[in-house]
Each structure stands twice: as structure tokens, then as C-alpha cells.
Amino acid sequence: MMQRLYFHSDSRRGAEKTFSWLKEEINELGEAMESTDTEALKNEFADVIAWVASLANLLEINLERAVLEKYPNRCPKCNLLPCRCHFR
Ligand SMILES: [Zn+2]
Numbered sequence: 031m032m033q034r035l036y037f038h039s040d041s042r043r044g045a046e047k048t049f050s051w052l053k054e055e056i057n058e059l060g061e062a063m064e065s066t067d068t069e070a071l072k073n074e075f076a077d078v079i080a081w082v083a084s085l086a087n088l089l090e091i092n093l094e095r096a097v098l099e100k101y102p103n104r105c106p107k108c109n110l111l112p113c114r115c116h117f118r
Pocket of ligand 1: 105108115
């Protein structure tokens with residue numbers, strides 16, 4: 031969907047500038063986490079995912095396939111669902 035929506039403009043912008051936009055959106059997500067505005071938080075999550083998808087499209091990565099291959103309904107490290115790894 032993001033490819034159909036934005037690939038023409040993403041192509042003109044290029045991967046480096048798209049990555050800069052993604053970093054900006056991640057910062058905005060961090061700022062939204064500090065407020066109690068759930069709607070703003072929801073919007074920032076959507077923006078981050080949208081920019082990740084745009085960058086993946088530019089780099090010819092099928093994002094959905096990449097995620098499902100790495101996380102095939104189980105943890106890639108311990109191979110369990112739910113994960114039993116010990117994170118810090
Ligand atoms: Zn695990």
C-alpha cells in the first residue's frame with residue numbers, strides 16, 4: 031500500500047533523506063510518549079511504520095516478508111511462543 035501511495039515521491043527524495051525523515055518521526059514518537067495524548071501517540075506510531083515502509087520500498091526490501099521470515103510466529107532466538115529469552 032505504501033508503495034502505491036508514495037513510491038513516486040519516495041523515489042525522488044531518495045533513501046538517505048527518507049532515512050532522515052524516519053529518524054525525525056522516531057523522535058516525534060519519543061516526544062509523544064511523554065504526553066498523555068493517546069491520539070498523538072497513535073499517529074506517531076503510524077508515521078514511524080509508514081516511513082519504515084517507504085525506506086524498505088526504496089531499498090527493494092519486502093517489509094512484510096522480511097518481518098515474517100525473521101519472526102515466524104516464534105522467537106528467532108529461543109524458538110518459543112511466547113519468547114522466554116532474558117532481556118535487560
Ligand atoms: Zn526468545
